[in-house]
Amino acid sequence: MQLERTKLFNAAGDRDWGKRRMIGGNSTNLIELNNIKYDWAYRLYRAMMNNFWIPEEIPLADDARQYVLLTEDEQRAFNKVLSFLIFMDSLLTHNLPNINEYITAPEVNLCLSVHAFQEAVHSQSYGYILDSVVAVDVRDAIYNEWRGDSHLLRRNQFITDLFEEFIAEPSDRNLLRTVVANYILEGLYFYAGFGFFFVLGRQGKMLGTVSEIKFIQRDELTHLAVFRNIYLEIVRENPHLLTPELAVELREMMRTAVEHEVAWGQHVTGGRITGLTDGLLDAYIKHLANVRLRSLNLEPLYPEIKEHPMPWMESFAAINAMKTDFFEQRVTSYTKAGNLNWDEL
Numbered sequence: 001m002q003l004e005r006t007k008l009f010n011a012a013g014d015r016d017w018g019k020r021r022m023i024g025g026n027s028t029n030l031i032e033l034n035n036i037k038y039d040w041a042y043r044l045y046r047a048m049m050n051n052f053w054i055p056e057e058i059p060l061a062d063d064a065r066q067y068v069l070l071t072e073d074e075q076r077a078f079n080k081v082l083s084f085l086i087f088m089d090s091l092l093t094h095n096l097p098n099i100n101e102y103i104t105a106p107e108v109n110l111c112l113s114v115h116a117f118q119e120a121v122h123s124q125s126y127g128y129i130l131d132s133v134v135a136v137d138v139r140d141a142i143y144n145e146w147r148g149d150s151h152l153l154r155r156n157q158f159i160t161d162l163f164e165e166f167i168a169e170p171s172d173r174n175l176l177r178t179v180v181a182n183y184i185l186e187g188l189y190f191y192a193g194f195g196f197f198f199v200l201g202r203q204g205k206m207l208g209t210v211s212e213i214k215f216i217q218r219d220e221l222t223h224l225a226v227f228r229n230i231y232l233e234i235v236r237e238n239p240h241l242l243t244p245e246l247a248v249e250l251r252e253m254m255r256t257a258v259e260h261e262v263a264w265g266q267h268v269t270g271g272r273i274t275g276l277t278d279g280l281l282d283a284y285i286k287h288l289a290n291v292r293l294r295s296l297n298l299e300p301l302y303p304e305i306k307e308h309p310m311p312w313m314e315s316f317a318a319i320n321a322m323k324t325d326f327f328e329q330r331v332t333s334y335t336k337a338g339n340l341n342w343d344e345l
Contacts, residue, residue, distance in 0.1 A: 001172045005101045006109075022233040023172055025104030033107065040229050041107040048114045048222050053215050055125035060132035060208040067133050070205065073272040078206070079138065080152070080268045081193035083145030085216075086126045087156050088185060093119040095163050099182070102175055103230070111226045118219045125212045133209065151267045155260035159185050162253070176234055176241055180250050180296070183227040184257045186220050187292045192265030192281060198313055199275040217317055228295055247298060255301055258289045283309035 006029055013028030014020075017037040020027055036042055070078065096116040100109055130139040146152045162181040166174040194217055201210030235242045265281045287308055290300035308314070 003102045003170045003172055003175060005170075006104055020105055021237055022105055022108065022230060023102060023175060023238070027104050027106055029104075029106055029109075031106045031110055033110075036107040038105055038107055038229070038233065041105065041111050041226075044222055044226055044229075045107070045111050045114060048111065048118065048219070051118075051215075051218060051222065053121070055121065055128045055212060055215075058208050058211045058215075060129065063129075063133045063206050063208040066206055071272075073270060074200065074205075076270075077196055077268045077273060078200075078209075079134070079142050080145060080149070081196050082126055082129065083142045083149075084152055084156075084264070085190065085193055086123065086143065087146055087152070088159070088189060089119045089122040089126070091156075091160060091163070092116070092182075092185070093123060095182075098163070098167055099175070099178060102170060108226075108230065115223050115226060118223070122216050122219070125216060129209055129212060151264050155189070155264055158256060158260060159189065172234075172238060172241055173246065176231070176246070177250070177253070179227055179231050179234065180253060183224065183231065183292065183296070184254055186223045186227065188254070188257050188261055188285065188288055190217075190220060191288055192261050192268070192285060194317070195265075195281070195284060195310070195313065196269060196273065196276060198316055199273060202275065202312070202316055214317060224292075231296055250296075251293065251298055251301060254289050254293055254298075258285055258301070261285045280309050284313075 001024065003023060006027075008029065010026065010028050012026070013030075014026050015028060015032070015035065017035055019025070020037040022038075033042060067075065067078070093116055096112055096119065100112040100116075103109055103112065130142060134142070146156060159181055163178060166178040194213055197206070197210050197213045200206050262282050262285050265285065266278045269276055269278075269281065271278045283305055286302040286305045290302055290305055293300050
């Protein structure tokens, strides 16, 4: 079924929340937060708003001094990881409105609008890191990294192509594929990079940048929850969409993403970053893929991966309710948002 963009105002819309649908619905498109169907959307909206942060709150002077003391391999990985994160958050900021235009639940439109704003904040954060930590010529090289790194360009193009297919043909099936592509991007593609920064932080290095990444990852967890729920609601309301063939295709999308993320992570770290071997990186990404697939009620790809290979990472990342005390670099309570269950994201 081809989808139609939502109107700015649908005078023929129905205010009865019981008739509301995630796609193909007939809403007025007015945001009525005392008349909602998807309660999870309002809870996530409040969590996202409570997570508000400003990148410049975090001082990076120590990181600027430490950057020149990093090993050559650590500097190379630092630069390449940032180049990828910059690319993907820029892509998300532009693409989220393309998805939002076809969602016919105003409370979910609200979540996606905040999501796009937060991706813009992430881009602001990366720019602040580059301006504060590296020289101008290094900063410019990082922004242009994708032009000369075939690994980076290939994995960027994979997700971009999936998004472009929906833009070219906005069908319900392509929307479901795009929702999963976004879920893969938020829940898998970023994580080798996040892991690299957490390994540095565990060694007491680049703690300001690590704090920025912690805030970003906390945002990403709410984004994961938004897209997981969108996917589950679309499938529940349109069970004919999730054919066995499409389920296989979605799992293969995840498999391709795993291959890209593992190859990229190993390319970036080169097996020369203390605490992050090629084997650990491979197991970590496959573990995440299993978690993400289970949360979509899809069969895991890697049953041989039973446990998190780096369990320290979850507590170090302070996924829920954290803010850094910038004088003592310790985690303290920051948000009133409810806890998010890692195993459900």
